[in-house]
Amino acid sequence: MTEVVLALSVVFITASVLLVIANQFGFSPIPFYIIAGLITGVFVDQPELVELAQWGIAFLVFVFGLRLDVSDLQSVLRDGEVVAITQVAVVGPIAVIVGYLFAISFGFDEPIRNAIYFGAAATLSSTIVGAGVFKAELRNNLVHGRLASSIHLFDDLIAIAVVLVLSAEVITDPTVVTSKLGFGVLFLIAGLFIYRHGFELLVRAADGTDELVLMGSISILIAFMAAAEIAGISIVIGAFAAGIAIRNDRAESLSMRNGIESIKDFFVAIFFVTIGALVQLPDLEGLLIASVLIGLVLLVNPLIQLVTFLYEGYDSRTAFLASSSLNQISEFSLIIAIQALLLGTIADALFDAIILAAVTTMLLTVVGRRYEDQIYDRVVAPLVGGRQSRFVDTHSQVDERLSGHVVVIGYGRQGRQLVERLTELGEPYVVVDNDPALWEELDAECRNYVLGDAQNDYTREKARLNEARLLVSTVDHQPVSRSLLAVETDADMIVRASSSSEAADLLDSGATFVSVPSVLAADGLVDTVREVIEDDRELSRIKTEQLTTLRELERRGLATRFERS
Amino acid sequence: MVVLALFSADSLDNASEIATTLAVIFVMMGFIGLFSILSSRYLLPRLFRRIADNKDVFLIVAIGWAFLFIAIAEGFDLSVEVGAFLAGISLAQLPYSKELEDRITPITDFFILVFFASIGLQIEGLGSLLAFWQEAAVASVVLMVGNFWIMFYLIDREGFSVETSFIGSINMVQVSEFSLVVGALALAQGYIGPDVLGYLTLMALLTMTLSTYIIAYNHAIYERVSPWFSRFEDGKKADREIKEYNNHAVAIGYDEITERALPVLKDAYDDVVVIDRKTDHIEQVKDEKQYEYVFGDFRHKEVRKAANLSKASFVLSSSVQTEVNEILLAETNDEAVVFVEAERIADARRLYDSGAAYVILSTYLTAATLCEYLEQYFTDPSAFEAATQADIERIRQRQVATNDSSSLFESTPSTGGGADD
Numbered sequence: 002m003t004e005v006v007l008a009l010s011v012v013f014i015t016a017s018v019l020l021v022i023a024n025q026f027g028f029s030p031i032p033f034y035i036i037a038g039l040i041t042g043v044f045v046d047q048p049e050l051v052e053l054a055q056w057g058i059a060f061l062v063f064v065f066g067l068r069l070d071v072s073d074l075q076s077v078l079r080d081g082e083v084v085a086i087t088q089v090a091v092v093g094p095i096a097v098i099v100g101y102l103f104a105i106s107f108g109f110d111e112p113i114r115n116a117i118y119f120g121a122a123a124t125l126s127s128t129i130v131g132a133g134v135f136k137a138e139l140r141n142n143l144v145h146g147r148l149a150s151s152i153h154l155f156d157d158l159i160a161i162a163v164v165l166v167l168s169a170e171v172i173t174d175p176t177v178v179t180s181k182l183g184f185g186v187l188f189l190i191a192g193l194f195i196y197r198h199g200f201e202l203l204v205r206a207a208d209g210t211d212e213l214v215l216m217g218s219i220s221i222l223i224a225f226m227a228a229a230e231i232a233g234i235s236i237v238i239g240a241f242a243a244g245i246a247i248r249n250d251r252a253e254s255l256s257m258r259n260g261i262e263s264i265k266d267f268f269v270a271i272f273f274v275t276i277g278a279l280v281q282l283p284d285l286e287g288l289l290i291a292s293v294l295i296g297l298v299l300l301v302n303p304l305i306q307l308v309t310f311l312y313e314g315y316d317s318r319t320a321f322l323a324s325s326s327l328n329q330i331s332e333f334s335l336i337i338a339i340q341a342l343l344l345g346t347i348a349d350a351l352f353d354a355i356i357l358a359a360v361t362t363m364l365l366t367v368v369g370r371r372y373e374d375q376i377y378d379r380v381v382a383p384l385v386g387g388r389q390s391r392f393v394d395t396h397s398q399v400d401e402r403l404s405g406h407v408v409v410i411g412y413g414r415q416g417r418q419l420v421e422r423l424t425e426l427g428e429p430y431v432v433v434d435n436d437p438a439l440w441e442e443l444d445a446e447c448r449n450y451v452l453g454d455a456q457n458d459y460t461r462e463k464a465r466l467n468e469a470r471l472l473v474s475t476v477d478h479q480p481v482s483r484s485l486l487a488v489e490t491d492a493d494m495i496v497r498a499s500s501s502s503e504a505a506d507l508l509d510s511g512a513t514f515v516s517v518p519s520v521l522a523a524d525g526l527v528d529t530v531r532e533v534i535e536d537d538r539e540l541s542r543i544k545t546e547q548l549t550t551l552r553e554l555e556r557r558g559l560a561t562r563f564e565r566s
Numbered sequence: 567m568v569v570l571a572l573f574s575a576d577s578l579d580n581a582s583e584i585a586t587t588l589a590v591i592f593v594m595m596g597f598i599g600l601f602s603i604l605s606s607r608y609l610l611p612r613l614f615r616r617i618a619d620n621k622d623v624f625l626i627v628a629i630g631w632a633f634l635f636i637a638i639a640e641g642f643d644l645s646v647e648v649g650a651f652l653a654g655i656s657l658a659q660l661p662y663s664k665e666l667e668d669r670i671t672p673i674t675d676f677f678i679l680v681f682f683a684s685i686g687l688q689i690e691g692l693g694s695l696l697a698f699w700q701e702a703a704v705a706s707v708v709l710m711v712g713n714f715w716i717m718f719y720l721i722d723r724e725g726f727s728v729e730t731s732f733i734g735s736i737n738m739v740q741v742s743e744f745s746l747v748v749g750a751l752a753l754a755q756g757y758i759g760p761d762v763l764g765y766l767t768l769m770a771l772l773t774m775t776l777s778t779y780i781i782a783y784n785h786a787i788y789e790r791v792s793p794w795f796s797r798f799e800d801g802k803k804a805d806r807e808i809k810e811y812n813n814h815a816v817a818i819g820y821d822e823i824t825e826r827a828l829p830v831l832k833d834a835y836d837d838v839v840v841i842d843r844k845t846d847h848i849e850q851v852k853d854e855k856q857y858e859y860v861f862g863d864f865r866h867k868e869v870r871k872a873a874n875l876s877k878a879s880f881v882l883s884s885s886v887q888t889e890v891n892e893i894l895l896a897e898t899n900d901e902a903v904v905f906v907e908a909e910r911i912a913d914a915r916r917l918y919d920s921g922a923a924y925v926i927l928s929t930y931l932t933a934a935t936l937c938e939y940l941e942q943y944f945t946d947p948s949a950f951e952a953a954t955q956a957d958i959e960r961i962r963q964r965q966v967a968t969n970d971s972s973s974l975f976e977s978t979p980s981t982g983g984g985a986d987d
Contacts, residue, residue, distance in 0.1 A: 006646050010633040017630025024616065024623045211867070212675055219676065252892035255865055260672030263625065267673050270626050407940075415933045422937040426944055471943065473936070493943075495936075501822060501964035508961065514939070514954040519822035519884070520961060521935045522928035526905075529924060530827050530882070533903055534834045540903070540923050547925070548918070551911050554930060 008045045009053075012274045015041050031127075031273055031332065032363040035356065038277015050275045051343070057272025058336050059240040060265035063222050065157060066192070066244020067261065084148070084309040085155035089124055091305050096123035096297055100351075103293075107286050109348035113173065118337060118347055119290070121163050122355045123297040125156040125331035127363065143478055144315065144436050145322035152306075152327055160333030161241055167337060168235040184232045188225070192242030195221075200249035215260040218247050235340060276335055276356055279342065283353040290354035291361075294330075298362050303328045307381075314392070314437040316454040317385045321377050329366045330359040374480055382457075390459045396440060396452035397463055399431055403449060404468035406430055408492070410455045410485070411475035412439055412447075419473055420447060421557070431464045456484040466490055475516075479503065486510045569748055594642045598635065598652050606656035618662045618845045618861070625669045628657055647747065661848070664872050665862035678743075685746055685767060688753060694764035702768040710739040710773055728798045732791075733784050740777035741770040811837050811858070811874040818864050818894070819884040820847040822964060823907070823926070827882055832856055835880060839873045864890050870897060878902055884926075888913045895920040 015037040023033040100119025104112035165185040169177045203221070207213030222243040229239030247257075283291065303324040310320030338355045341347035369376070406429040409419050416432065423430045431449040443450040453460035455476065466472065469492040474485055482496040486507065493513040498504040504515035532539045610631075617623045632653040639649025657663060689695050717735030722728070749766040752758045780787065788795075814837035817824040824840070831838050839858040840851045851859045862869030864885065875881070875897050883891055883906045891906040895917065898904055907926040908914040914925040942950035 003640065003646075006636060007640060010637040010640075013626065013630040013633040014637065017627040020623045020626055020630075021613070021617060024620055030622055030626070215672055215675060216679055219679075250889070252889045252896065255889055255893060256867055259668070259865055260675070263669045263672040264676050266622055266625050266669075267629065270629075414929055415936065418933040418937055419940060422940055426941060428944060473940065495939075501961045504961045508958060514958065515961065516932060516936055517822065517957075517961060518928040518932040520957055520964075522926060522931040523823045523826045523960075524935070524957075525931055526823055526926055527826050527830060530830050530905065533923065534830065534880070537903065543924060544918070550930075551914060551927075555911060 005049045005053075008050055009271070011041050011045050012037070012050065012271060012278075016270055016274055028367050029363060030270075032360045034270055034273030035277035035360045038274040039280060040277075041274060042278035042280065045278065050271065050278065051339075053268065054272040054275035054339065055236065055343075057265075057268035057270075057275075058339070059222065059226055059236055060261070060268050061272065061332065061336070062161070062237050062240040063244040064261060064265050066241040066246075067248050067258065069154075069245060069248065070250075082151075082155070083313055084306055085152045087309045088152070088302065088305055089156075089159060092297065092302055093120055093124045095301070096120040099123075099293060099297070103290055103351070104348070107348070107350065109351065111346055114167070114341075114346050115348050115351055117163070117167065118341055118351060118355070119294065121160065121337050122330050122334040122358065123294055123302070125160050125334050126153060126298075126302070126327040127329045127331040127333075143476075145319045145326070148310070148315070148319070148323040149326040152323075156331060157333055160331060160337065161237065164235050164237045164333070164337055164340065167341065168233070168238075181234050184229075184234045185238050188229065188232075188234070188238050188242040189245070192225075192245035195246035196248055199247045200251075200254055203247060204253060211256040211260075214254075214257045218257055218261065219264070221247055237336060237340070272339075273332075273335075276339055277360075279339070280353050280356045281349065283357060284350065287350040287353040287357070290351060291357045294354055294358040295361055298330055298358065299328050299365065311385065311388070314396075314440075316392075316435045316457065316460075317381060317389050318377055318454045318456055319435055321381045322373060325369060325373055325376075326366070328369075329362040330355070332359075335359055386459075389453075389457065393451060393453040393457075393459055393463055396437075397450060398444070399449045399451060399463060399465065400429075403429055403431065403465050405470045406449070406465070406468070408433060408464050408466055408469045408472045409475070410434075410472065410481070412436075412443060412450075413475060415475040419475070431469075433460060433464050455481055461488060466492065471495070482507055482512070482515075483510065486512055591644065594644055595648060595652070598638060598642070598644075598649065599655075601638075602635070602652045602656035606659040610656060610660055614660055614662055615845050618665075619843070621669070621843075621863070624662070624666070628666050628670065629673075631657060645751065662845075662861050664860065664868045665843070665866060668862070668866035668868045681750075682743075682746070685750055685763070688750065688760060689764045689767055690760045694760045695768055696764070697761040698765040699768060702765050702772065706741075706769050706772040706776075709741065709769070710776070713739050722798060728795050729788060729792075731798075732788050732795060736784055736787065737777075737781050739780065740773040741766075743770070746770055810877070811839060812877045813879045814839060814874070814877070815880040815882070816841065816873050816875060816878045817857075817882045817884075818842075818890075820844075820851055821884050822960075823884045823928070824882055825964070826960075828857060831880060831882070839878075841869060841873055864894070881905065883907060886928075888916065891917055891922070892920055895922060 016034055019033040019037045020030055023030055097116045097120035100116035100123075101112055103109075103119065104115040109115045162185075165181055166178055169181045199221075203214055203217045207217050222240060225239035225243035225246070226236040227239075229236050249257075306324035306327060307317075307320050310323060311317060315323070334355060338347060338352055342352050407423055409416050409423070409430055409432045412420070412432050412434040416434070420430060420432060429449070430447075431451060432443060432447045433451045433453065433455050434443065435452070435454045437452065440452050443452060451460055451463045453463065455461070455474070466488060467490050469490065471493045472485065472490075472495065474482060474494075474496045476482070477497050477499050479498075482498065485496060486494055487510075494511065495514045495516060496507055496512050497516045497518075498507055499517065501517055501520065504517045504520075507515045529543060532543070613627070614624070617627055632650050635649035635653035636646045637649070639646055639652075657666060660666070714735050717738050718731050721731040721734050726734070745766055749758065749763045753760065753763050813835065815831040815835040817828060817831070817838065817840045820840050820842045828838060828840070837858055838856070839860060840848075841860045841862065841864055842848055842851070843861070843863045845861070848859050848861045851857050860869055860872045862872070864870065864883075870893075875894070876899055878898060879902055881894060881898055881902060881904045883894055883904070885891060886907045886909045888908065891908070894906065895904055900921070903923045904921070905924045905926060906917050906922050907928060908917055909927075909929060911927070911930075914927055917925050939950055939953060942953065
């Protein structure tokens with residue numbers, strides 16, 4: 002007991018110190034957990050920690066299942082599937098072959114299995130790190146954030162399948178593998194079966210008490226894990242199915258989700274630290290494997306994705322930003338690695354290499370993000386520029402004599418309303434958007450439009466920004482606003498920001514006006530608040546008025562047609 | 567706590583040894599306690615002000631802090647429980663403690679489950695549990711009755727009303743789970759056998775089961791027995807009021823929207839409580855010295871409780887998360903006027919159906935305003951100039967007030983700030 006407590010003390014105290022540092026510099030916590038592990042590994046050697054780390058895996062996957070949204074799956078099918086499949090189909094086999102060559106030349110036992118471990122690590126990318134880094138982009142509905150998160154989701158699902166297959170003792174025997182897959186499918190079916198009524202039943206059984214609902218959901222998790230253990234498949238599958246079983250989005254489940262999140266954070270910290278602690282000082286073999294792995298993840302993966310995205314019709318900046326957010330090793334690969342270590346089927350050198358490469362790539366993602374615009378401008382843009390211009394040409398329609406017009410950046414809900422108003426006023430305009438999914442609508446609804454990246458010179462030239470009288474950007478993304486303001490033109494510039502401090506910076510950089518939704522919305526709101534406080538009979542009038550407005554907006558097709566702002 | 571520390575000592579053979587051990591324990595606890603108080607005053611506020619915005623780091627550092635004390639306690643040969651307790655005390659002094667409480671409680675619940683299950687496993691079968699069943703039954707009755715009267719006497723003496731004293735004491739008739747902690751520790755140290763642990767457990771089971779029903783029906787019981795207790799009545803006794811918000815206004819998230827509405831609310835209501843999950847926002851509210859504040863994520867129950875949401879008369883939420891707003895609408899009373907924010911029309915409809923007085927759709931409000939500005943730009947340039955200048959002034963003012971542009975965690979959500987998770 003005391004040994005475990007002492008080991009946990011070392012784990013958490015080291016992790017805390019490093020997290021404070023990570024926080025200071027804006028890094029993701031995961032690589033720092035692993036580094037904490039590398040440090041603590043020197044002092045503590047606790048088999049009990051590995052047991053606790055398994056709970057970290059279970060909760061990590063459980064929460065993944067708990068959050069999995071069917072509509073997310075649909076968006077994967079809409080956006081990312083070609084790229085995701087191409088990546089898995091191209092990089093996967095290459096990486097497995099490389100892994101196999103390593104396994105043969107270094108004389109690992111079970112070369113095929115080790116090759117698959119290597120392949121999985123090289124192919125899959127991380128959700129937590131990626132999602133953390135791209136939270137803002139996702140929130141603002143930027144195309145590259147959406148693409149990246151779709152691919153992450155796809156990779157995670159692949160990872161679960163890989164875990165399932167690898168839990169077979171003999172992967173070369175098709176009957177064993179099929180029986181594992183069969184069990185896995187059964188678990189998923191059980192999870193989906195309970196999903197419809199699972200949470201309601203739980204709430205009813207617990208009589209609505211939050212604590213009991215939480216404990217009940219953990220009991221379901223443990224039951225699924227135990228069943229997985231009995232069926233001889235990985236607990237990862239059990240935890241995933243359990244997450245799906247009690248998935249619920251409603252407000253009543255909020256405190257259960259919060260609770261599970263807390264418990265997850267606790268065990269996940271132990272999991273990542275333990276992983277670090279299990280790493281030995283790598284020898285030459287390990288370092289070689291690690292560097293090849295890093296090369297595949299940092300260079301080959303993004304390259305394949307970039308090319309596929311471009312082929313799909315995304316502009317080069319979106320393609321670059323989306324693919325560069327995918328260049329780190331997935332935490333699921335770490336799960337695969339530690340499970341393999343527990344089964345005793347992974348070569349030590351390979352295990353060390355995967356963990357080291359994971360730390361390196363996760364750190365580089367955060368660092369790289371700060372320089373990605375420079376990297377794009379210096380390296381990628383010159384390479385794909387010509388192709389880009391041809392694409393913009395074939396996907397745009399602009400009157401060549403246009404001048405004194407308004408350039409509207411972004412064809413989301415705001416953009417559409419602006420275009421409507423401009424049409425009413427009879428003012429000429431050009432709409433610029435970079436989402437290929439909107440191309441047909443642009444073509445049908447706008448007289449002048451450019452499908453391209455607003456940060457790209459050719460797009461701006463195409464939109465005749467130099468001749469324009471006014472530019473209105475509805476895109477809430479600093480780099481876009483900044484690069485627009487840097488253009489030398491006489492046009493007035495209205496850009497968008499999400500906070501006043503950001504807006505003030507943009508005003509200093511020369512914006513005519515910056516629309517900050519909360520500032521613009523506050524005007525009307527304060528009046529409404531005052532009216533209501535003075536006389537609460539006003540409420541029903543205001544409410545009726547607004548419902549009428551909403552109906553009007555919906556009638557004009559401005560509600561959800563494409564959920565963007 | 568002292569008993570726990572005492573049990574963790576190596577030998578407790580005679581009275582003088584117990585006395586010295588106790589003395590040592592008090593000195594040690596004094597040292598750790600002093601460290602805990604000093605750090606809660608000087609070190610922790612600075613440290614946590616930096617990290618409280620990031621919820622993962624916040625939780626892990628708090629746990630790390632607990633383990634630091636556990637390790638120190640272990641180093642002094644005190645029990646780990648004592649260290650954990652003292653760490654908790656120092657963290658509780660922080661303004662962020664409500665938020666932390668809500669993050670830590672589920673972890674505690676999880677381990678309590680494991681702990682009680684392991685107590686059950688340590689008792690060797692039904693035989694051990696029932697070895698002293700008669701004694702346990704008698705002790706339970708004595709304990710429940712005795713506990714009730716002692717507590718009643720103590721609370722009554724403090725001058726609370728009879729009802730409060732009665733309800734307060736009848737809610738406390740069960741055996742504390744600490745007795746099981748002590749029991750488990752004693753068993754581990756070999757002071758008691760499994761039969762005694764069984765006896766303790768049986769007592770806990772009996773009293774806890776009974777007290778569940780007693781607590782559920784405490785007011786009904788009081789009504790039945792109140793005639794007998796009327797002899798304790800005395801005109802001077804009255805419950806002291808704990809300051810509790812009532813008929814107040816609550817603002818969720820401190821952003822441009824709520825900031826401008828706060829003065830209006832302050833004019834109409836005595837108390838205006840701001841809930842926010844960002845340390846610098848809370849600092850600003852604190853600096854204005856006008857409004858009350860609660861640091862924390864509105865998703866967390868303790869945070870909502872601290873703002874006494876159910877008694878609020880006016881609530882303004884600048885969170886666009888529908889689930890947050892739905893909880894809000896469910897927890898406020900029917901008379902309260904609730905303004906919430908939504909991103910999409912479908913969400914707005916749902917919120918109206920759940921009882922929202924007004925749903926702020928800032929995307930559409932912005933679009934509408936922007937369209938108006940656009941029209942003015944072409945038709946009435948001076949009006950455009952005037953309108954945008956007024957907004958720009960507000961932006962500049964707010965910028966001076968916030969000055970948070972250097973934050974590395976711009977992207978972390980501030981529920982209830984206006985940002986989306």
